Amino acid sequence: MSALQDKYAGVIAAANSAGLSNLQVSEQDGILYVSGHATNSAAKDAVWNALGVVDSSYSASDINVDVQVAGLATGSPLTVVTEDSNLNIRQDPSTEGAIVGKAGKGESVTLVEQTSDDWWKVKTADGEEGYAYARYLKA
Known part of the structure; x- marks a missing residue:
């Protein structure tokens, strides 16, 4: 090993x-x-x-x-599971990406694409689209 x-x-x-x-x-x-x-x-x-x-x-x-x-299809509802803060929705799949929106704890967003394991493209209830850290999203 x-x-x-x-x-x-x-x-x-x-x-x-x-x-x-x-x-x-x-x-x-x-x-x-x-x-x-x-x-x-x-x-x-x-x-x-x-x-x-x-x-x-x-x-x-x-x-x-x-x-x-597996089995998370485009359009699946996801729940934001941050500890206290809002989840940043970013223009690019990186912490360097500009913040284009926010989703509060417990809020529902829609999966657009499982871009990578770390970053998923989502759409907020307000119609804002961007990348969120997948660690804070639950199906």
């Missing part, structure tokens, strides 16, 4: 116990890639929560987690 696989053993274990299909764990250029398909948001959250134990700010540059929730 490599040092990275050892460091993120909890993430790999969570992915296994969450029952991810197509689970792949690989390493390239000092980055550990963990990918797979979850059957529901809870399974995806289990993997992210395990990552949070190791890296509470989710800012580690030596791991890439890509867990898609």
Whole structure:
């Protein structure tokens, strides 16, 4: 087992116990890639929560987690699950992207596209479209 696989053993274990299909764990250029398909948001959250134990700010540059929730179709309703603050809706799928809207905790938004594991394109009730951090969205 490599040092990275050892460091993120909890993430790999969570992915296994969450029952991810197509689970792949690989390493390239000092980055550990963990990918797979979850059957529901809870399974995806289990993997992210395990990552949070190791890296509470989710800012580690030596791991890439890509867990898609299977069966989420365009137009699916999503609920914002932030702790206290509003969820920023951004022009680009990055924290550098300009904020084009906000959605409050518990608010419903519509899935436009699962752009990546981290960023999903959504539409707010006001019709604002942009990218939101998928960690704070639940199907």
